[in-house]
Amino acid sequence: MTSGAVLRAQEVTFGYNRNHPILRNLDLEVDAGEIVGISGENGSGKSTLLKAIIGLLKPQQGTIRVRGRAGYSPQELLLFDHLTVRENFRVFGRAAGLPRARIDHDADSLMERLGFTKYRETKIGELSGGTAQKLNFAISLLGSPEVLVLDEPYQGMDHASYVAFWEMQQALRRHGKAIIVVSHLIEDEKRFTRTLHLVNGRLQACAQKGCPYCGEGPP
């Protein structure tokens, strides 16, 4: 890994069916303080790549190295539906080795910033899609991970929350966190330090204006 790199994937090949790999000799290096956007067609392997990065899938070839801990916000809500927001924070915060008082403090702060404090004692199954997504994202921040892996993290968020989300990303970036975001929104590209397209199992750098993978490119 280069000195600033916190994530390095080399020659990664993975497929659910070994004869049809989704990721083919894929390379990726992300430095501290970067926000890398990844886009691609449906089924191109974006979520698979993220799962490989956080260690849920083992590449059939190649290596992935992450310096420090990774926080993960999956596309779908995978929390305890019948526990409250606060209880879910405690379950996941405990995994990061945090004491309860610290978890509650961090959870209160995150809920405040993302605007869902009033749902603190609400069960997950009763939350709206957007609020549940905010919680998903907030939980990924517990324990201050060095790398954040976010799979379409702002689906269903209202505009104010979306703005707050990006303000938080910029603050995290300034604190040296590396962030990888899967996004389909072309207007997000200006917020990334780099945009990559996942095409035929490999990552291609966005060529900005006239990029063949994103039409007209970012404004």
Add this chain to the structure above:
Amino acid sequence: MNQTFALAHSFLLDMLRQRTVVFSCFILPLVILWSTWWVTADLPMEFRIDSGRIIQSSMIDIHLVTGALTAMAITAGLFAFLVTAEARRVADPLKVAGYSGFAVAAGPFTAILGVLLVAALASFGLATALDVPQQPLGVLWSVVLTTLTYAAVGALIATVYPRVMEGSFIVLLLSFIDLMFVSNPMGEGVYMQSWAYWLPGFWATQIALESGFLATDTVLVKATALSLMYALALGLLSVLLRLRPPAFLRRAMRAA
């Protein structure tokens, strides 16, 4: 261990707060048991057990002895199925958050065992309140064995096919056919058929029948060994399928 108990606590809260879980795992078995017992005629019956002993009893007494097993099979199978299916759903984020693989596997398992131990004692207490068996401890042991085998059945089904509707139906149907019909002397024409020996509840029922009506223990050792091996084999199969799922299973899991 702290992680394991923290997860067991979370799974328990998550499950027991669901009215559908409480109804299907703890109330429905009692309703089925009560209604079956209520419609059973009090006619004399004679049947044999695996050791060759002949038992003379009545239909209703057989239901009193085997009823606790049926209720426990439904409770254990459904609860283990639901907890395992939930555990599969949240396993990935828990691991990424920092829980060890052991805690993610053992947490739900501890929750299942804790709840089922209490349910088994309640089931045994209910059965002995209705009728005093010859050997109460033998009946209690058969309830425990049924709990273990059907918990393993539920966990295996959730590993292979974690859809709640279909999985619950399979657990319910299997436990009913096994303990109320095939492994039960009431199952005329099928009881003690050679293929019935392979059902999860067969050997525990043999212990219950002997302990309920006789003061002997001719089937105890063999039935205990086979029941425990059955539960262990299913448990190991679940773990194996979880760790190294074959291609057809991976496709089914993704679809589910």
